[in-house]
Amino acid sequence: MNRIRLLVFNPVLSVLDYRLPPHLSVEPGSLVVAPLGPRQVLGIVWEPERLPGEEVPDAKLRPILEVLPVRPLAAPLRRLIEWCADYYVAPMNSVARMALGSMAALRGGGTTTEYRLSGLEPKRLTPQRAAAMDALHGEQASIRELAEYAGVSEGVLRGMVGAGILEPVTVDLDRPYPHAQADFAVPELSEAQQAAADTFVAAVKARVFQPFLLDGVTGSGKTECYFEAIAEAIREQRQVLVLLPEIALTENFLRRFEARFGTPPVLWHSSLKASERRRAWRAIVSGEAQVVVGARSALFLPYARLGLIVVDEAHEVSFKQDDGVRYNARDVAVIRARFEGIPVILASATPALESLQLAEAGVYRKIDLPDRFGGASLPDVQVVDLRKEVPERGHWLAPRLVAEMKARLERGEQSLLFLNRRGYAPLTLCRHCGYRFQCPNCSAWLVEHRLSRRLACHHCGHEVPVPDACPECGTGDCLVACGPGVERIADEVTEVLPEARVAVVTSDTLNSPEKISEFVAAAEQKLIDVIVGTQLVTKGYHFPELTLVGVVDADLGLEGGDLRAAERTYQQVAQVAGRAGRGEKPGEVLIQTRHPEAAVIAALVAGDRDAFYAAEADGRRDAGAPPFGRWAAIIVSSEDEAEARSAARAIGGAAPNLPDVLILGPAPAPLALLRGRYRYRLLINARRSAKLQDVIREWLGALSFPQGVRVSVDIDPYSFV
Ligand code: ADP
Ligand code: ZN
Secondary structure, X not given: OOEEEEEEOOOXXXXXXXXXXXXXXXXXXXXXXXXXXXXXXXXXXXXXXXXXXXXXOHHHOOEOOEEOOOOOOOHHHHHHHHHHHHHOXXXXXXXXXXXXXXXXXXXXXXXXXXXXXXOOOOOOOOHHHHHHHHHOOOOOEOHHHHHHHHOOOHHHHHHHHHOOXXXXXXXXXXXXXXXXXXXXXXXXXXXXXXXXXXXXXXXXHHOOOEEEEEEEOOOOOHHHHHHHHHHHHHHOOOEEEEEOOOHHHHHHHHXXXXXXXXXXXXXXOOOOOHHHHHHHHHHHHHOOOOEEEEOHHHHHOOOOOEEEEXXXXXXXXXXXXXXXXXXXXXXXXXXXXXXXXXXXXXXXXXXXXXXXXXXXXXOOEEEEEOXXXXXXXXXXXXXXXXXXXXXXXXXXXXXXXXXXXXXXXXXXXXXXXXXXXXXXEOEEEEOOOOOEOEOOOOOOEOEEEOOOOEEEOOOOOOEEEOOOEOOOOOOEOOEEEEOOOHHHHHHHHHHHOOOOOEEEEOOOOOOOHHHHHHHHHHHHOOOOOEEEEOHHHOOOOOOOOEEEEEEOOOOHHHOOOXXXXXXXXXXXXXXXXXXXXXXOOOOEEEEEEOOOOOHHHHXXXXXXXXXXXHHHHHHHHHHOOOOXXXXXXXXXXXXXXXXXXXXXXXXXXXXXXXOOEEEEEEEEEEEEEEOOEEEEEEEXXXXXXXXXXXXXXXXXXXXXXXOOOEXXXXXXXXXXX
């Protein structure tokens, strides 16, 4: 039979049948180009029995046009795509899209022209050319990318090509990556580390599905242990995927990887240049990319010979994707490992309650590293009760914290202050009329950024310069900043310790690999006395002279009524505390709070993780929350308020009445306006026994909505806003 079924990449249609012309041959997973109306569409050949669609009569079938010259998507990846579409109630082609590179990558081969500075030093330069020359040192890319990077027009750069200042370089698009060497620099492991490493190595050799939870305190050498598993995979010529929660962490990781294996791994994340992306994708598909380090999107790529997946900092919230296909990369990593028949390691010092539960149930094998490497001890944790130890008026640091920082400064040691709030102040208002600066597109205040003199929305990116006068009443010089962000804390440090060298570390200040490297180098060389940072500094970094951590406001994360608020606070504080005392000198942690009696604070002080998790588990069991029950959210949005509301009401009106499913709402979402769209939300709490996805599919499938309305389903939601 020459009839084939395709999963096609079209927003409206997703399953179409075609005829296979005699001169072409395909197998399930082949990538093909087919006609669709007057246009062409990309498709993946799929097993018809696994992809229900409408039967088209033979006579009406059109022939496909071309089979693309890439390896077909293997069966385990196809099963993963089906699983995700089913579990996350997402369109299958949206999931499959994440496996593909660009169209250019699919066609492969060829060369491209990139440009770099030729070394020619012209006598006279226009200011723009001079600026471009400064910016482009060591860079090589297309004119468009260089223009973007240097912040000049493409015309300026083309002029520089004409003048010989930039020279063209022909680049093989698929040029190979250097090889990682399994035994480049083998560390001497401690006994506990060796035992963990041996277990992982054996699992890589065995080539069967095995999920591990590597539960080791901060500084115990989790990375060193899973590096041994990576080494084994390299020896066996199997590929490895390492997922990291944040690109900011990769810099540190790359350096360690290179020191261990002699060459950096292959990187995959959303801000790769088009040519890098394409090269990486080709190398992943061919099997030539040995170790791929990436953000969650690397999870769906078509690895030729995957032998191991590592999810580092597996508890991190950023593994949860909150738009498009709303999946959790940590969970999907385990599913992928199952389909591929390979081991997967989830590494964390503060595992999610869900992960601990699965370990307890025997689903994950738990590997413990209870001690810091090299005899370093865990830091001493104390509470600063802000109701009794009151900071000076208009200040946020209690006298004891300031005194401890001063002592560190005098001893030449470093301090770290943690506050998970970017910018200078979270709210700005007019002293005269009370006007508050709000985002026009979102239900959120504008955050003052004093370094860049702007008011910015952290949800949609809307920005305005800080005005001189109140836009409402016109009074000049009347704006007051309310509450602290990291920039304001940094100012306070400078005020109380004028000689301290202070660094602010947020995604605003550390927004490129170069800046991250600079920061790490400066901190290691003791050119920084006090680091003030957001969650960006809570993990990954290892500064031996850092002996004091101050948590500026431990209560911040507990506000907002988020289901996992306590757990998240515990994780954040435990992680940031883990930055202290990693070298020979012991560390100390001061937690500023108004609620020292809260279970999470008490557990942090006592260093009693088990007690915290036990209390948390009890609370969740009572609330029917994960892992004991399940949540899902339906989010309805439209640019038109009334339209969003009526669609949400229609969904609420059609809600099924089932004994094991509780439906709450619709209600305006806490973020009722986001990026110009009005949002309503329904929450679904289900027993574990309920067929949650089927219920939602059936419920929503029977309804239809106006064009401007978007309805999205979030299974196992993290954010309730
Ligand atoms: P974790 O990921 O558990 O926080 P790391 O793997 O980052 O721990 O290890 C903490 C520090 O100790 C790192 O600087 C690491 O290089 C060092 N370290 C850990 N184990 C060893 C070892 N066996 N030999 C040498 N250095 C080690
Ligand atoms: Zn906004």
